[in-house]
Amino acid sequence: LTRIYLTFGDEIASVLTNIPFPTMxxxxxxxxxxxxxxxxxxxxxxxxxxxQPQDLTPTVVIIAIIGFLVLMIVIGFVWRHRLVxxxxxxxxxxRNPDKRS
Numbered sequence: 001l002t003r004i005y006l007t008f009g010d011e012i013a014s015v016l017t018n019i020p021f022p023t024m025x026x027x028x029x030x031x032x033x034x035x036x037x038x039x040x041x042x043x044x045x046x047x048x049x050x051x052q053p054q055d056l057t058p059t060v061v062i063i064a065i066i067g068f069l070v071l072m073i074v075i076g077f078v079w080r081h082r083l084v085x086x087x088x089x090x091x092x093x094x095r096n097p098d099k100r101s
Contacts, residue, residue, distance in 0.1 A: 005042075005049035013042045 008015050016038045019028050033041065093099065 003049060005045040012045055013038050016041055
């Protein structure tokens with residue numbers, strides 16, 4: 001919506017008064033916008049059309065990488081002794097063929 005003013009220009013007020021979009025007709029059918037509301041929305045859309053949307057892709061990627069690293073550290077810390085007893089038994093079994101059953 002912030003870029004819609006570039007499409008309609010100053011005609012945005014008439015577009016808001018006579019909603020041509022089929023999806024919006026049921027919403028505004030019973031209570032259309034007043035002249036003041038139309039002018040306020042048109043002014044808002046005009047003001048926001050000049051601003052560029054902020055690209056947050058690098059921030060999201062950095063946060064995802066940091067989150068992944070923190071998760072791996074936590075998992076490594078929590079599970080660091082998980083299989084020690086099993087490994088010890090396997091190593092002992094491998095080193096002492098006499099104890100194999």
